[in-house]
Amino acid sequence: MKQTLVIGSTVVDVQLGVPAIPRRGEDVNILSSEYRIGGCAYNVYKALRLFDSPAQLCSPVGRGIFGNMVRKRFEDEGLIPFVSLYEENGCCYCLIEPDGERSFLSHHGAEYLFSRSWMTGINYPDTDSVFICGLEVEDPTGSEIIEFVYEHPELELFFAPGPRIKHIEGEKMERLLARRDINGRGPLLHLNKFEALSYSGKRKLSEAAEFLAAKTENSLVITLGEQGCYFFGNHNGHYVPGISANVVDTVGAGDAHYGALISCLKKGMELEEACIVANKIGAAVVGISGTVLDSMPAGL
Numbered sequence: 361m362k363q364t365l366v367i368g369s370t371v372v373d374v375q376l377g378v379p380a381i382p383r384r385g386e387d388v389n390i391l392s393s394e395y396r397i398g399g400c401a402y403n404v405y406k407a408l409r410l411f412d413s414p415a416q417l418c419s420p421v422g423r424g425i426f427g428n429m430v431r432k433r434f435e436d437e438g439l440i441p442f443v444s445l446y447e448e449n450g451c452c453y454c455l456i457e458p459d460g461e462r463s464f465l466s467h468h469g470a471e472y473l474f475s476r477s478w479m480t481g482i483n484y485p486d487t488d489s490v491f492i493c494g495l496e497v498e499d500p501t502g503s504e505i506i507e508f509v510y511e512h513p514e515l516e517l518f519f520a521p522g523p524r525i526k527h528i529e530g531e532k533m534e535r536l537l538a539r540r541d542i543n544g545r546g547p548l549l550h551l552n553k554f555e556a557l558s559y560s561g562k563r564k565l566s567e568a569a570e571f572l573a574a575k576t577e578n579s580l581v582i583t584l585g586e587q588g589c590y591f592f593g594n595h596n597g598h599y600v601p602g603i604s605a606n607v608v609d610t611v612g613a614g615d616a617h618y619g620a621l622i623s624c625l626k627k628g629m630e631l632e633e634a635c636i637v638a639n640k641i642g643a644a645v646v647g648i649s650g651t652v653l654d655s656m657p658a659g660l
Contacts, residue, residue, distance in 0.1 A: 368401030407619020422470025460607035546576030603643035612651025
């Protein structure tokens with residue numbers, strides 16, 4: 361199996377347990393506080409590696425306290441920083457409510473930068489796919505990511521637009537949705553229900569899926585939280601039921617779901633079977649504090 365390039369951020373998640381999201385001018389006592397290593401690219405990479413799927417994490421590391429924390433984690437895991445930058449790393453403040461729902465306050469730094477010049481050392485003959493996230497595409501150097509995937513049509517594109525999908529410049533989104541690999545496929549999209557409905561302007565999930573699939577000429581997966589997910593392929597949509605879970609927090613669940621999905625598809629699974637496995641991984645991640653599973657859940 362060839363490797364997947366995972367392009368994007370590795371950040372420090374400052375996880376704050378709160379009784380509720382504060383109102384303006386309110387003073388709220390937090391319930392818990394901890395630092396975790398996360399970021400869309402790191403989370404997807406770790407899910408790929410959980411399935412022993414070859415992957416290369418293309419994530420820049422900056423300076424400062426948060427950059428040092430990321431670099432220490434990489435050192436502990438035997439990862440060599442892809443590129444070290446002078447700019448400071450940012451962080452993500454994750455507000456976790458008692459039911460596990462999360463809200464993000466993100467401070468972008470070096471981890472969201474990208475340059476095609478960093479990709480000269482990639483072993484392209486052993487690479488067949490690339491993952492990108494909309495958070496990096498939205499940032500000023502996002503155009504470099506777009507140019508990179510256009511320069512390498514031999515790579516299958518996995519694209520997670522992310523919660524700020526409406527903030528990505530229209531021209532950037534249209535270029536990515538129109539990008540085709542050498543097999544004529546557009547990106548395989550992975551997004552949640554809110555993202556799909558808000559971007560498409562549709563009221564029904566099925567209509568949003570059809571709208572997006574028409575743009576990419578490829579399958580797509582829409583996550584539905586505890587209800588599982590909905591996938592659209594071969595001009596048909598199907599629901600895949602969710603897995604019961606004791607929710608601790610939902611941070612990183614979507615990333616883990618996509619990483620598992622990519623791994624299963626690359627192992628030759630059909631999309632529905634891959635969604636079933638990905639739902640199990642997503643349920644396992646919401647049952648822990650943090651974004652990364654240390655081992656494969658029982659039954660997988």
